[in-house]
């Protein structure tokens with residue numbers, strides 16, 4: 324039916340009357356509903372605001388909010404703020420800060436060697452094991468504030484999966500713009516339907532188009548079986564978040580000789596650091612120790628030897644803890660070999676990535692027996708997730 328302009332008003336009235344007849348709900352009822360929705364929205368916003376805590380990180384004066392049942396570190400990461408951290412589980416000590424005001428509730432366990440009683444008495448806390456109880460200010464001079472690289476969530480396309488024994492070398496292609504930035508040694512989260520898994524980046528920051536990850540097979544795991552079964556094929560799209568972590572080459576002491584320690588796939592960030600050295604400081608003195616059980620665990624040795632060829636002052640010591648009969652190289656644990664090779668590390672820096680046991684024992688032994696300064700030992704602890 325065509326409604327002519329001079330009949331529009333009456334048509335409208337007739338239409339509304341028909342609607343009211345079909346749906347007998349009063350105007351008062353509609354406006355009551357609207358009021359109810361407004362009040363509910365206001366109340367939920369107010370409650371949400373008051374159960375959140377405001378966190379200030381000095382001296383950068385970085386501010387963010389944290390929710391109930393959320394650690395301060397998780398809240399920072401959720402806001403895209405890359406506070407120094409590594410394991411997120413109270414093992415590495417990278418997220419240590421000093422409580423300046425407010426109070427926190429300890430929400431995770433950690434060992435005395437990560438934070439001892441004297442440090443706790445001095446107000447030190449681990450941000451990955453602390454939830455804010457109200458508004459909180461913490462001091463964390465190691466956080467660079469706005470100068471830190473921002474955390475991004477970005478898509479990536481699977482470019483290649485290379486299976487080497489029980490390690491998959493996964494290469495993903497990144498969007499071209501804006502170029503992805505990270506520091507050699509940092510890691511990414513791979514965001515999955517039922518959670519996420521973290522893997523260190525194994526390529527140089529100068530390579531902007533792709534990222535490489537070394538993924539060990541974990542039976543029944545959330546992510547690795549997809550690579551080994553072939554179900555995650557070239558061209559598949561993934562979501563990544565990062566860069567994360569504060570384990571990266573320290574620029575301020577650019578000429579100190581380096582000891583790089585890796586066990587297993589802890590080699591990934593060490594490879595990234597070596598590639599950065601090849602790009603920017605090829606003359607730097609560096610000694611790499613890679614510990615695994617058997618020779619097959621040296622899964623990326625071809626690439627490593629190519630890298631070493633570009634570093635004239637680099638040495639490499641592979642160490643097997645359960646060597647095959649035909650192995651003629653070093654056997655045992657990497658820390659023993661560092662102690663055998665170096666009596667005095669007081670002028671060195673050590674970067675270690677691998678199991679908590681290796682990190683803990685090498686830190687203790689090198690500091691106690693080689694005069695390595697505590698603050699010259701940098702570590703990234705791998706905690707096993709299926």
Ligand code: FES
Pocket residue numbers: 407408409410411412413414415416417418419437449450451452
């Ligand atoms: S102890 Fe907090 S990130 Fe490792």
